[in-house]
Amino acid sequence: MKKKLKVGFWEFVARLVLKNRIAIISGIVLLTVFFGLQWKNIQFSFTEANLLPDDHPINNEYNQFLKEFGEEGNLIVVGVKDDAFYTPKNFAAWDKLMKSFKAQKEVDLVVSITDLKKIQKNDSLQTFELVPFVNQTKVNNDAYLKSLKEELFTKMPFYEGLLFNKKSGSIRSAIYLDKKIVNTAHRKDYIINDFIPKIEAFEKETGINLRVSGMPYVRTLNAKSITDEISLFVGASLFVTSFIFFFFFRSFRATLISMIIVIVGVMWTFGFLGLFHYEITVLTALVPSLVIVIGIPNCIFLTNKYQQEYQAHGNKARALQRVITKVGTATLMTNLTTAAGFATFVITNSVLLKEFGIVASVSIVALFFLCLITIPIYYSYQPIPKEKHLEHLSRNYTKVFMDWIEHTVRYNRRYVYAVAILIFAVGTIGALKIKTSGSLIEDMPQKTDFFNDIVFFEKEFDGIMPLEITIDTKRKKGVMKLSTLKKMNQLQETIEAIPELSKPISILNLVKYSKQAYYNGNPDFYALPTSQEQSFILSYAKNTSKNTDQNIMKSYVDSTGQIARITTFMKDIGTGNMGVIEDKLQSKIDSVFPADRYKVVLTGKALVFEKGTKYLLDNLVTSILFAILLISLLMIFLFRSFKMVIVSLIPNLLPLVITGGLMGFFGIPLKPSTILVFSIAFGISVDDTIHFLAQYRQELVRNNWKIKRSVYATLKEAGVSMFYTSVVLFAGFSVFMLSDFGGTVALGGLIAITLAFGMLSNLMLLPCLVLTFNKKIANQQEFVKPTIDVLADLSDSDEESENSDIK
Template identity: 80%
Template sequence: MKKKLKVGFWEFIARIVLKNRLFILGIILLLTVFLALQWKNIRFSFTEANLLPDNDIINTQYNAFLDKFGEEGNLIVVGVKDDAFFTPKAFAAWDKLMADFKSNKEVDLVVSVSDLKKLQKNDSIQSFELVPFVDQNKITDPAYLKSIQKDLFHNMPFYEGLLFNKKNGTIRSAIYLDKKIVNTPHRKDYILKDFIPKIEAFEKETGIDLRVSGMPYIRTLNAKSITDEISLFIGASLLITSLIFFFFFRSLRATLISIVIVVIGVMWTFGLLGLFHYEITVLTAIVPSLVIVIGIPNCIFLTNKYQQEYSAHGNKAKALQRVITKVGTATLMTNLTTAAGFATFIITNSELLKEFGIISSLSIIALFFLCLIVIPIYYSYQPVPKPKHLEHLNRNYTRVFMNWIEKTVKYNRRYVYVVAIFLFLVSTIGAFKIKTSGSLIEDMPQKTGFYKDILFFEKEFEGIMPLEITIDTKRKKGVMKLSTLRKMDDFQKTIEEIPELSKPISILNLVKYSKQAYYNNNPEYYELPTSQEQSFILSYAKNATKNTKNNLMKSYVDSTGQVARITTFMRDIGTGNMAKIETKLWDKANKIFPKDRYNVVMTGKALVFEKGTKYLLDNLVSSLLFAVFLISLLMVFMFRSFKMVIISLIPNLLPLMITAGLMGYFGIPLKPSTILVFSIAFGLSVDDTIHFLAQYRQELTRNNWKIKKSVFATLKEAGISMFYTSVVLFAGFSVFMLSDFGGTVALGGLVAITLGFGMLSNLMLLPCLVLTLNKSLANKQEFIEPKIDVLSSIEDDENLD
């Protein structure tokens, strides 16, 4: 009676689907239209990926910094390294370019050689005043421009590291955008439609190559690259998976409906993004392609089962019913395990990963129902399969491959175990060689111009990734105390000693420049004032900051004079080196800034990203273990056999270890993109295991619990579908290697490799384990009646026409 109830459920589903075809198709159409209307809510991310939980102390400190000093990533730098720069034509064009930038409402401040200001002492008002460094009336004189170049490099240490590199002769301008637009679509429009065209016009006019970088610029072009690749991935994955599908089935009708299903699935994915108001990030951008790559194997499995059933008994109605009743739960479980691999990211506290996990897992489950419903309905309206459409079931190359698998399992089981153990041991050694890495620019498209410009500024100015340090003196106006400034000077010397960091910028620079200006701009006096000099020099400096509207230093001390800010820029150094630098800076800070009198905080986008990467690495094991635990629960629920759980896990954990070993041997580091590989690949690889064990359970009942006969019958029945789906998944994930983003390339390549090993493991190691571990099976007691009838053993179903 129990069995009839279980069978009856899927019979009930089959009856509903096949007797209400137009009504159900109408519901799917309405749902598709509804989700398509949600596309208007889709937004693209305008900031870097924040991998940390919102309540993490690093995020809390960073947000507190933004509240006090505003957005720190608003600087764009334009650099030039060309001897022709200090010539009348080029300098005039540069002057005009900077003036154009300054006239834009999107720009807050421009600091450039062409309109540089220098401090000059005015004794009458006991203050410094800013006077032009360049006489605009003389810029047509080549000799004057050469003298300006010499004066700048030798007498203006305040601007060294900010506007010029004296050693290499490189010049750059600092363009500070309005902080209100930095994280808005307005920033993208300004940079793409106004800023870049002006840069290109200058290059065309002068023949001088300009280098551009800075976080707003990088974010904009990086986001543009992501959006450009969405269509590339969707098109390429759809093309390659469809071609493989057609190659296997040689049927345009079967290929067409598969394409329609996955296209609807992609539309639903975009609709879910809009419905939940999620942003398109570097992770969510790949979900539509994942839907295609995962959807086509669903179509293969269901289409193959329909053709197998029709080939067996020639009854179309029975074949359509059995597509649902015989494999409905098995397909559901395979999709649930795949979704579980993605859903593990939901348990993290990172909003970025949560959104990725929610959208991908929901899309996969929705796709399952779409496939299970649409494929039988579609074939119910189509003619019966022709003989040529069934030829693939006995095609020569698949028969040869499966015969080789069967012979290996039958006669060389010992060698399969030896190879598996050898691969495991070698891979374990390789896994210990894996290094960690993570930076804001590491996975950016390296063939693009903006990435090459990043490398230029790393070489010439020690990088463009901001590292911010705040020093709270715990008293108003405490920053301008000479004792505090001396401590800051000591601390900044430590920063300057670290080759990966640029020359720091703070109020200290202005104070030193004030002394130089007081002594008639003699560069030898670019230093802190002595105790005797502090009263009159610091008073001059304070008056200068009060009287200057657009002062470069206005953002380096808070309004109360209590908190000082030090900004330095860093190279792309990765998490390991970043941790060493951070330790060195903290050691120095703790020595010179007593905690009872000062509160020092290190923050900035570079540090937030580095900590986010470390957070992901720390949670990698727990996330993977959760995926294993979740999928093991599903196995227990399906088979109610502890031995089957062990049998199912071993062939899927081995490919993960092999992938980890390859990463170690080939120097592929653990980073946000490669961390995703293991949970995703495990969820996908275990699908083949479910297909195999589900079919094996049915074969046991058919073959009077004869293990060996059932195993090889399973290989014949399920092996081809496992092979087909694995090939599609391998090729589908390989599409991501077309990306310009290193992280996406690594994700696609590693998942493809893991799935390739997973297929061989499930076709060879899995049946070997079943044969070995189930030797003592004398009756069906090993397979207690499961809670879910994974693969129904219906022998005859009524005609549903």
């Protein structure tokens, strides 16, 4: 009675679907329209990925910095390294370009040598004046421009590292955007439609190649690359998987419905993004393609089962119903395990990964129901399969491959174990060699011009990624105390001694420049005032700030004069080196700034990203263990046998070890993108295990609990579908290797390799383990009855009721 109840549920579902086809299809259409209306809520991310939890101390410190000084990533730099720059024509074009930027409401400030200000002493007013560095009446003279270059490089140390590199001769302009637009869509519109065309017009007019970078610029073009790749991935994955599907089944109508299903699934995925108000990031942009890659295997299993059933008894109605009743739970469980692999990212507390995990897992489960409902309904309206559509079930190359698998399992089990142990040992050695990377730009598209410009600024100006230090003196106007300035000077000397960091910028630079100006611009006096000089030099500076429309100290000192800011820029150096630099800086901070008198904080985008990567790495093992636990619980729920859990885990853990070994041997680091590989691949790879063991249990019943006969029958019955789906998954994830993003390439390639090994492991090692662990089953009690019949075994007596389902 209990068995009938379990089987009856799927019979009920099958009859409900097949008797209400028009209503169900209408519901799917309405649901698709609903999700389509949610697309209006889709937004693109305008900031870098924040991998840390919102309440993490590092995030709290960074948010406090933003509260005090505003958005730090509002600087765009435009550089040039060309002697032709110092000609009247090109210099005038540069001046025109900078003035055009300055005139725009999106720009707060432009600092360029064409309108550079230098500090000059006015003894009568006891103040410093900002006077033009360039004499506009002489810029048409070649000799003057050459002398201007010489003066800039020798007498303006305040601007060294900010506007020029004295050693190489390269120069740049600093363009500060309005902080209100930096993290909005307006920034993208301005840079794409206004800023870049102006740069291109200058290059066309002068023939000089300009280099452009800075976080707002990089964010914008990086986001554009992500957007462009969504259509590439969706199109490529749809083409590749559909082509393979057609190659296997040789049926246009089977291929057509599969394409329609995954396209609708993609539409639903975008709908979920809009419904949840999630942003499109470098991770969520992959979900639509993942839906295609994972959805086609669902179509393969269901289509293959329909054709197998029809070939077995020639009854279309019965075959359609058995598509649902015989593989409904098995396909549901495989999709749940796949979704579980993505859902594990929810426990990381990282908003980026949490949103990715939620959208991916929900989309996969929704796609399962879409496949399970749509395919039987579609074939109910189609003619019966022709002979040519069933030829693939006994096609020669698949038969040869499966015969080889069966022969290996039957006669060479010892060699399978030996190879598995050897691979495990080698993979473990390689996995121990894996390094980590916390690079903010490593995963950016390296074939693009903007990435080459990043490399240029790293070489010429020591990077573009801001590292910020705030110094709270715990008293108003404490920053301008000479004792504080001396401590800041010691810290800045330490920063300058670190090759990976650029020359720091702070109020200290202005104080040094003030002393230089006091001594009539002599660069030898670019230094901190002595205690004797302090009173009269700083009084000049204070008078300057009072008489200047914009307080020149406000960007690096808060309004109360209590908190100072030091900004430096960092090269792309990765997690390990970042930790070394942080230790050096922290050691100097601890020795110079007493904790009872100062609160010094290291922050900035570079540090936040590095800490985020470290956070993910620290939680990597937890995430994988959670995935294993979650999937193990599903296996126990299915089979109620600890023995079966062990049997199912070993073939799926081995491919993960192989992948880790490949990463170690080939120098592929652990980073936010490659961290995802293990949980995703494990969740997908275990699908084959469920299909195999589910079919195995059914074969045991059919073959009177004879182990060997059941294992070999399972290989024949389920092996072809496992092979087909694995090929589709391998090819589908390989599509991501078309990306310009290094992380996406690594993600796709590593998952594809893992799934390929997973297929071989499940087709060879898994049956060997089943034969070894279950040497003898005397009766059903030794193979415990599962909670749910994964594969219902319909009797022939049910045929009459099945035939009545479709009229």
